[in-house]
Amino acid sequence: MSDPHLVIDRVSKRFDPRVTLGDRIAARLGARVELRGVQAVRDVSLAIAPGETLGLVGESGCGKSTLGRMAAGIMAPTSGTVRLEGRPVMSPGGTKLTTRVQTVFQDPFASLNPRMSVGEILAEGPVAHGLTTRENARDYVAGWLDRVGLDRSYVGRFPHQFSGGQRQRIAIARALAMQPDVLVCDEPVASLDVSIQAQIINLFLKLRRELGLTYLFISHDLGVVRHISDRVAIMYLGRIVEIGTADALYADPRHPYTQALLASVPRLMTEDAVGAEFAPIAGEIPSPLAPPPGCPFHTRCPAAGPRCVAEMPDLVPTGAQRVACHLYTGGVELAA
Amino acid sequence: MLGFIIQRLLQAGLVMLVMSALVFVGVFAIGNPIDVIISPDATQDIRARAIAAYGLDRPIWEQYAGFLGRLLQGDLGRSFVFNMNVTDLIFSRLPATLELTLVAVLGATFIGVPLGIYAGYRPDSPVSKGIMAVSVLGFSVPTFWIGLLLILTFAVWLGWLPAGSRGPTVEVFGVGWSFLTPEGWKHLLLPALNLSLFKFAMMVRLSRAGTREIMLTDTVRFARAAGLSEWTILRHHVLKLISIPIVTVFGLEFGSTLAFAVVTETIFSWPGVGKLIIDSINSLDRPVMVAYLILVAALFVTINLLVDLTYALLDPRLRRKGA
Amino acid sequence: QNLTIGTRAGPESIDPHFTATGTHAEALKHVFDTLVWSGDQLQIEPRLAESWRQIDPTTWEFKLRKGVKFHDGSDFTAEDVKFSIERIPTVSGPNPTTIYVRRVKDVTIVDPHIIQVKTDGPAPALPYDFIRLFIVSHKAAAGLTKETANEAFNNGKAAIGTGPYKFVSWTPKESFVVERFDGWWGEKQPWARVTRKELPNDAARVAQLRAGQVDLAVRIPAADIATLQRESSLNVVKGDTVYVFNMEFDFREKSPQVSAKDGSALPANPFREAKVREAVDLAIDRPALAEIAMEGLGRPVNQMVTSNTFGYNKSLPELKPNLQRARQLLQEAGYPNGFKVTFNFTNDRLPGDRAVGTAVAQMLARVGIEVNANGQPGAVLFPARTRGDYSLVMSGWGTITGEASYTLSSLGHTNNKELKMGAFNWRGYSNANLDKLLQDAAVEVDEAKRRKLLEDAGALFMQERISLPLVAVSSATAFRKDKVEPKLIRVDEEVLAMDVVPPKK
Amino acid sequence: MTEPLLQVRDLHTHFFTRAGEVKAVNGVSFSVDRGRVLGLVGESGSGKSVTGYSILGLIDPPGRIVSGSIRFEGRELVGLDPDELRALRGRRIAMVFQDATATLNPVLTVGRQMTLAIRAHERASDRAARDLALDVLKKVGIPDPASRLNTYPHELSGGMRQRVAIAVALLHRPALIVADEPTTALDVSVQAQIIFEMRDLVRSLGTAMIWITHDLATVSSLADDVLVMYAGRMVEAGPTRVTLRAPRHPYTAGLLASVPSRNPKGVDLPQIPGSTPSLLRLPPGCPFQPRCPRATPVCREDPPRVVDSGREALCHHPLPPASQAAA
Amino acid sequence: MTPTDTTLTSQDPVTLPAPEAAPAPVPPPVSPLRAFWAEYRESWIAVIALAVVVLVVLAALLAPWITPQDPYDIANLSLMDARRPPGYVGAEGYTHWLGTDANGRDLLSAILYGLRISLQMGLVAGLVALSVGTTLGLVAAHSGGRIETAIMRIVDLQLSFPAILLALVLVAMLGQGKGQLIAALVAAQYAYFARTAYGAAAAERRKDYVEAAHSVPLSARRIVFRHILPNIMPPLIVVATVQIANSIALEATLSFLGLGLPVTEPSLGMLISNGFQYMMSGRYWISIYPGIALIILIVAINLVGDQIRDQLNPRLKR
Numbered sequence A: 001m002s003d004p005h006l007v008i009d010r011v012s013k014r015f016d017p018r019v020t021l022g023d024r025i026a027a028r029l030g031a032r033v034e035l036r037g038v039q040a041v042r043d044v045s046l047a048i049a050p051g052e053t054l055g056l057v058g059e060s061g062c063g064k065s066t067l068g069r070m071a072a073g074i075m076a077p078t079s080g081t082v083r084l085e086g087r088p089v090m091s092p093g094g095t096k097l098t099t100r101v102q103t104v105f106q107d108p109f110a111s112l113n114p115r116m117s118v119g120e121i122l123a124e125g126p127v128a129h130g131l132t133t134r135e136n137a138r139d140y141v142a143g144w145l146d147r148v149g150l151d152r153s154y155v156g157r158f159p160h161q162f163s164g165g166q167r168q169r170i171a172i173a174r175a176l177a178m179q180p181d182v183l184v185c186d187e188p189v190a191s192l193d194v195s196i197q198a199q200i201i202n203l204f205l206k207l208r209r210e211l212g213l214t215y216l217f218i219s220h221d222l223g224v225v226r227h228i229s230d231r232v233a234i235m236y237l238g239r240i241v242e243i244g245t246a247d248a249l250y251a252d253p254r255h256p257y258t259q260a261l262l263a264s265v266p267r268l269m270t271e272d273a274v275g276a277e278f279a280p281i282a283g284e285i286p287s288p289l290a291p292p293p294g295c296p297f298h299t300r301c302p303a304a305g306p307r308c309v310a311e312m313p314d315l316v317p318t319g320a321q322r323v324a325c326h327l328y329t330g331g332v333e334l335a336a
Numbered sequence B: 001m002l003g004f005i006i007q008r009l010l011q012a013g014l015v016m017l018v019m020s021a022l023v024f025v026g027v028f029a030i031g032n033p034i035d036v037i038i039s040p041d042a043t044q045d046i047r048a049r050a051i052a053a054y055g056l057d058r059p060i061w062e063q064y065a066g067f068l069g070r071l072l073q074g075d076l077g078r079s080f081v082f083n084m085n086v087t088d089l090i091f092s093r094l095p096a097t098l099e100l101t102l103v104a105v106l107g108a109t110f111i112g113v114p115l116g117i118y119a120g121y122r123p124d125s126p127v128s129k130g131i132m133a134v135s136v137l138g139f140s141v142p143t144f145w146i147g148l149l150l151i152l153t154f155a156v157w158l159g160w161l162p163a164g165s166r167g168p169t170v171e172v173f174g175v176g177w178s179f180l181t182p183e184g185w186k187h188l189l190l191p192a193l194n195l196s197l198f199k200f201a202m203m204v205r206l207s208r209a210g211t212r213e214i215m216l217t218d219t220v221r222f223a224r225a226a227g228l229s230e231w232t233i234l235r236h237h238v239l240k241l242i243s244i245p246i247v248t249v250f251g252l253e254f255g256s257t258l259a260f261a262v263v264t265e266t267i268f269s270w271p272g273v274g275k276l277i278i279d280s281i282n283s284l285d286r287p288v289m290v291a292y293l294i295l296v297a298a299l300f301v302t303i304n305l306l307v308d309l310t311y312a313l314l315d316p317r318l319r320r321k322g323a
Numbered sequence C: 001q002n003l004t005i006g007t008r009a010g011p012e013s014i015d016p017h018f019t020a021t022g023t024h025a026e027a028l029k030h031v032f033d034t035l036v037w038s039g040d041q042l043q044i045e046p047r048l049a050e051s052w053r054q055i056d057p058t059t060w061e062f063k064l065r066k067g068v069k070f071h072d073g074s075d076f077t078a079e080d081v082k083f084s085i086e087r088i089p090t091v092s093g094p095n096p097t098t099i100y101v102r103r104v105k106d107v108t109i110v111d112p113h114i115i116q117v118k119t120d121g122p123a124p125a126l127p128y129d130f131i132r133l134f135i136v137s138h139k140a141a142a143g144l145t146k147e148t149a150n151e152a153f154n155n156g157k158a159a160i161g162t163g164p165y166k167f168v169s170w171t172p173k174e175s176f177v178v179e180r181f182d183g184w185w186g187e188k189q190p191w192a193r194v195t196r197k198e199l200p201n202d203a204a205r206v207a208q209l210r211a212g213q214v215d216l217a218v219r220i221p222a223a224d225i226a227t228l229q230r231e232s233s234l235n236v237v238k239g240d241t242v243y244v245f246n247m248e249f250d251f252r253e254k255s256p257q258v259s260a261k262d263g264s265a266l267p268a269n270p271f272r273e274a275k276v277r278e279a280v281d282l283a284i285d286r287p288a289l290a291e292i293a294m295e296g297l298g299r300p301v302n303q304m305v306t307s308n309t310f311g312y313n314k315s316l317p318e319l320k321p322n323l324q325r326a327r328q329l330l331q332e333a334g335y336p337n338g339f340k341v342t343f344n345f346t347n348d349r350l351p352g353d354r355a356v357g358t359a360v361a362q363m364l365a366r367v368g369i370e371v372n373a374n375g376q377p378g379a380v381l382f383p384a385r386t387r388g389d390y391s392l393v394m395s396g397w398g399t400i401t402g403e404a405s406y407t408l409s410s411l412g413h414t415n416n417k418e419l420k421m422g423a424f425n426w427r428g429y430s431n432a433n434l435d436k437l438l439q440d441a442a443v444e445v446d447e448a449k450r451r452k453l454l455e456d457a458g459a460l461f462m463q464e465r466i467s468l469p470l471v472a473v474s475s476a477t478a479f480r481k482d483k484v485e486p487k488l489i490r491v492d493e494e495v496l497a498m499d500v501v502p503p504k505k
Numbered sequence D: 001m002t003e004p005l006l007q008v009r010d011l012h013t014h015f016f017t018r019a020g021e022v023k024a025v026n027g028v029s030f031s032v033d034r035g036r037v038l039g040l041v042g043e044s045g046s047g048k049s050v051t052g053y054s055i056l057g058l059i060d061p062p063g064r065i066v067s068g069s070i071r072f073e074g075r076e077l078v079g080l081d082p083d084e085l086r087a088l089r090g091r092r093i094a095m096v097f098q099d100a101t102a103t104l105n106p107v108l109t110v111g112r113q114m115t116l117a118i119r120a121h122e123r124a125s126d127r128a129a130r131d132l133a134l135d136v137l138k139k140v141g142i143p144d145p146a147s148r149l150n151t152y153p154h155e156l157s158g159g160m161r162q163r164v165a166i167a168v169a170l171l172h173r174p175a176l177i178v179a180d181e182p183t184t185a186l187d188v189s190v191q192a193q194i195i196f197e198m199r200d201l202v203r204s205l206g207t208a209m210i211w212i213t214h215d216l217a218t219v220s221s222l223a224d225d226v227l228v229m230y231a232g233r234m235v236e237a238g239p240t241r242v243t244l245r246a247p248r249h250p251y252t253a254g255l256l257a258s259v260p261s262r263n264p265k266g267v268d269l270p271q272i273p274g275s276t277p278s279l280l281r282l283p284p285g286c287p288f289q290p291r292c293p294r295a296t297p298v299c300r301e302d303p304p305r306v307v308d309s310g311r312e313a314l315c316h317h318p319l320p321p322a323s324q325a326a327a
Numbered sequence E: 001m002t003p004t005d006t007t008l009t010s011q012d013p014v015t016l017p018a019p020e021a022a023p024a025p026v027p028p029p030v031s032p033l034r035a036f037w038a039e040y041r042e043s044w045i046a047v048i049a050l051a052v053v054v055l056v057v058l059a060a061l062l063a064p065w066i067t068p069q070d071p072y073d074i075a076n077l078s079l080m081d082a083r084r085p086p087g088y089v090g091a092e093g094y095t096h097w098l099g100t101d102a103n104g105r106d107l108l109s110a111i112l113y114g115l116r117i118s119l120q121m122g123l124v125a126g127l128v129a130l131s132v133g134t135t136l137g138l139v140a141a142h143s144g145g146r147i148e149t150a151i152m153r154i155v156d157l158q159l160s161f162p163a164i165l166l167a168l169v170l171v172a173m174l175g176q177g178k179g180q181l182i183a184a185l186v187a188a189q190y191a192y193f194a195r196t197a198y199g200a201a202a203a204e205r206r207k208d209y210v211e212a213a214h215s216v217p218l219s220a221r222r223i224v225f226r227h228i229l230p231n232i233m234p235p236l237i238v239v240a241t242v243q244i245a246n247s248i249a250l251e252a253t254l255s256f257l258g259l260g261l262p263v264t265e266p267s268l269g270m271l272i273s274n275g276f277q278y279m280m281s282g283r284y285w286i287s288i289y290p291g292i293a294l295i296i297l298i299v300a301i302n303l304v305g306d307q308i309r310d311q312l313n314p315r316l317k318r
């Protein structure tokens, strides 16, 4: 792979609850006051090469969006940095420093300002950042509308006049109009209908071909991620537990969580092959307020041993991918 | 929860401080209270002596500091007009106001909520439209105006009820309550009705809006799907759900009703604290003004606190947070 | 038989020496007697003092009534009088009753029923001061301080007087209850129990009267008189009072609220110009104020004091409006286009104050003076007036002592602290002639001479138009015919249970 | 042959809104036999939920069943007296909704909500009600059910909440459960658990079920029969395996084709162009005609009719049947 | 592999079929305002209320031209015409259809002018409170942290304190006059706007479109004023209608308590208060007619507000 382009370097994010003066006094007085924060992302490092698509998969609440936000420079990490071509995307004060990372969000109904016309939505950023002038904005916008397969005549319309798929195209056009290198897509097809989903996936594929975009593609749909990604990272409770090329990871998942996750998804069966059924993972995700010690997955892991409770596994190369599991670093029993 | 309570109390202290400072500055800006109270034939010298005796010639910050100092010892001062301890003065009138307010707010709630639920349950029926019409009127028409019409109609014209004042009281716990006598109720009825009208409208609107929204939720649909009768749904699901906003409003309204009693008390010559505050504003009786506002602020904070605690009782979702 | 009176206010304590407010005195007259009584026309009459005389210019001797008992059964003696007089400065509140004893230097007990009062100078009007000198029992009220006095009085312990009624209970701003004292020295009272209900709102008072909750209501608004009279069970009596609405001009060189019509400053304060004051005077239609603004509850006046007052000048002419002349005078004074002024008046103190104020503003507008009528609560107006914020003010003034020097010297004398005169002359008026007349009157012992001095002062006051008296306030009292019948109507507006009797069948 | 448990014939449910008449369900017919699972699939807004609500008589104004028949256990439900309908609901037919957080009342305990549902149909003592509730909670796989009775919904995880909702539906051992996307709001792992458990439950209880979803994969692993809806109309119905293997309607075929996992990685997916029509302005003929590659002028005018009885595809130009396709 | 009918795939996967072939985007381009009006029109009560409000506003605006008398020009008033019953023909020769008040004002004129003042007070106070409150709410929602805490604490404190008392104290403090009264009304009401704006903005801030704006990135000012502000207007408008009605009522109440405007330029509240003393003496018109005018105005505004509120409530949409 070529030089990394977007580098996420040991990034963590913690959400601390608001503590009032009263809470503090009460805590002094010995009352139980919730001071624990949510450790949404824990010490994650990733590097994405130019033109590469990295898929990020995980269950709800595991920190995908949080990581995506930090990668896009919308949210400041508690620790660690995100760099684009060596330069941080965000100042320590929380100001975004680059326009070269843009985002596409999940909900096409919420991601467009309902009070702005399509033209305004698309032109606002480029005009503000000097990518085009106010006078040329119309043509500029029309060009991007073409690109995402929307009619130029739509510039004057408002978001509520479009269907979900069309809105998502507008959202993509808005991101593209900023001429980004990297697109962070946070579940961009999750809320679309099946028949529309394919259109948008195809659009992403086409844009990658034509513009050489780099994607951080977040989804919980394993099928979609597989289809679009070069590499895939699996997240669990704020940590990356396995990362590798899509083919290798799907063909030979190493982490027990990845294995269970892949097995738990019902597959579309059209043959009478009844045997290949899915099997759910036992239990539920622990609360991020009180993450279990050691390996976060040990509470649900069929292969867990004493070491998993005591020790947090590191992400180490295992086969074609990198995995954070004790199974591959000496077993789950505690070393004597 | 404790932290929350402490936070509230801290805020309460702050409100009271701000309110009292405001009154001090305000009264200072209006003028010297002695000028309002003193007889026209007092000589300069008598006036000067009176002013000095009450420390009104001192700089305002000094007066305020003195006030705070005494406040810390639990002394709110003495009324300029009555030379009584203002706490005594206010507490002697508080039962009258409390009684009036309670009757008004309880009445408004117990009549308004069922009607509101009905109007929300059957938003298009003529009865509901009628209920809403009344509530819009109650919401819009200024209290003083309704008060007048009530007196005019029921006391003067029909002669059914007294035109004002409080009825005979019965002592309970050393406090006189008038709602314990039939005659007392007769006196209480009109002012309470007057005062409750706005609250009534409020309760109707609130419970109607709440019911309408809840009726469209999946919760109700699910209850219906489980075969629950409409009555059970209203009684167990809807009532419980709308009770949360209603309790909030009940609490807040209780406070603001206390404050709004000013108008009703003036019209109905109800010997409560509301009238006292108007009188003390008119005579620049600063200690009473300050004490009253502090009291109201304290009352408000207490009520808000109670509301929040009740809230937590009613809404289990909040309980855990507070644990 | 019980009597319930709907009053506006008072008392503010049961301690009679706490405050000099009129309604306070009115209420407490039932419980405490005064040394000297003021009659319905404010004529002074014996009360606890049977007679008095001036034995030298600075000494008055009072002979006290014998056989008077306090409510606790003890005898009334000179000791109580001395105690009461000396007590006043120690317990007075923000409206000090010290004004009633301001001339007193020393009190000497000659014998249990004779007392001598030394004044700080010749004080011919001393008995007038004593009409509100309440006598408390020196035993019951002994040792009370400013802090403890109120509690002791309010809970009845010290509320021991010699008056016709005994104190029963009092709730501030609500009701004051007394019951007959059978040991009173005067004639037996018809009421076993008297309740004064405080109903400051006029409409409420009227409504309660009609609803039968009170037997008698004071100060009926003019608007309601006719209707009440129409009701068969009710009746209304009207009476004159000593209160006169008057308009005060600012005489200072620079006046804050007067300007040319376009808002620019005037070269001088127009009210210093006699012609302007006369023009204002001529613009005012006093009968219209009385008949229309006050709906008959007023009387046009031509001087600051009313006819029953000592020092009233009978020779002064009636004041008639003359708009043409008024305009002409304005022109002559150099204000052909008039000027602009803010006219301040109270809107919550006396019946009709708001109506009269607005009507006067209307009248001034007709001669070309642009008036910004600013009616406001007394709480705002009085302190501002004292500060000198105003150019033109109207308020009511009552010569409650019954003699004219009280009014004339407060309003017309140069503001002088030493002489204790001109306390209400906030507007910088000074006239040596008037000062002289008033100072002479203050020390003149001969009654006829004093009357003459005051009449002259009154005439000069009017000639100078220092203030413009407008209308005197009348007062109406309504009552239930079947329950009560007022014997007399007092000019000081006090309504006392003693003046009310059950109707003769 | 006995009558099926539920037979829906030519159901039309419309909403009379401000903007016009929304034909949410526009001529749907199907039947469900005892113990069978019918998968109802379709895109968002295609009328799946409304079909479900129609069966339970839960259509609120401005909606109304305009025509059609719903026969359940030999009784006609359309036009049935509201009280009788209510007596059926929860007892003979039950329903589970998509979002358990929204369906459970947040201010009532689990036990209370279950008791209310029990008492809606039978007089039960506190004890009996409690026992029944415990029993059913255990059945739906809730660990330590006794302690759950006193908890409030928010104290449970999403999966547990949905299980409680399912338990409420099962209380009276209904003959039919209408499950409206009960797993859509859940996590993949929990979703799998619930599907698993539901399948076992209906099998063991012999309950019939209508499983509403937009996920073809779920249907394929759960349902015996499938019915595909598009814009308020049914487009295809038949046994699951057969239908999914050899769809005859171009829409079904298009959907199946566009599933990413059935395509080589990274290549463009076969897609259906355009988007779903507004139910307010349905084209006169076949609703899918504007997006259909096989459309001909006849599709524009005539709504298609049923082609064969066991397997139905409402299309003028259906794809060849399975045997031919395989060839 | 499963049968895949290749005809299903169009050649260029990204190009949509020609627009006429594709179904129109969801609803046809109806302007939101027009749709709003179409829905509004369905409630005849609300339509009447709106008509009343419009009429009243017009009448108030045109008062100087349509009233027989300028009731504020006191030189014009004749004391002789005071307190005449409706229908009386006054000195100037025209009929006082609603009678006259204690100063000889034609009541019809006085009411129209009074409406003017009441409306003016309500509107000005409402608008000032709206802008002050909204700004504070937005600043709080956007800045977060200490500033947010400080602003919202103050607002909460104020909300927990009865508006009427606050207004009473302020009027007593500041003195009387339009400016002072407006200040008091604003002080009593801005907190409602601040709360609403804050709540709405805090909800809006979490929406993806705001996040998208951040990700561009756009300046904070721009995000707050171009993106958030327009989207929180609906709830603010609802609050504004209620608060304007409240201002009018509050002003009337303050006037009634003697703490309102100067007597010579009476608002409706002042007129009612002035006429109050004549109620029992049968001269009802002095107080009743202004009272009716006031009630009609407030009821109409509230009805309009109710309808807007219902229409803006997404949960009641159908």
Ligand SMILES: Nc1ncnc2c1ncn2[C@@H]1O[C@H](COP(=O)(O)OP(=O)(O)OP(=O)(O)O)[C@@H](O)[C@H]1O
Pocket (backbone or CB within 6 Å): A015, A038, A039, A040, A058, A059, A060, A061, A062, A063, A064, A065, A066, A067, A220, A288
């Ligand atoms: N602003 C916030 N304040 C507090 N906690 C937050 C915040 N944002 C996210 N979290 C918490 O951080 C954790 C990770 O959230 P995140 O949104 O990144 O998850 P996700 O993987 O995107 O989930 P989903 O699939 O539901 O979108 C969650 O537990 C969430 O509750």
Ligand SMILES: Nc1ncnc2c1ncn2[C@@H]1O[C@H](COP(=O)(O)OP(=O)(O)OP(=O)(O)O)[C@@H](O)[C@H]1O
Pocket (backbone or CB within 6 Å): D015, D017, D022, D023, D024, D042, D043, D044, D045, D046, D047, D048, D049, D050, D051, D061, D062, D063, D214, D279, E318
């Ligand atoms: N109360 C209602 N008023 C008006 N239209 C309604 C109402 N309920 C449903 N509809 C309309 O009926 C159509 C079908 O809705 P339905 O909820 O059945 O869709 P669905 O297939 O369940 O979709 P989803 O997968 O989103 O749940 C939709 O177009 C919807 O707009």
Ligand SMILES: [Mg+2]
Pocket (backbone or CB within 6 Å): A064, A065, A066, A186
């Ligand atoms: Mg997310």
Ligand SMILES: [Mg+2]
Pocket (backbone or CB within 6 Å): D048, D049, D050, D180
């Ligand atoms: Mg649905």
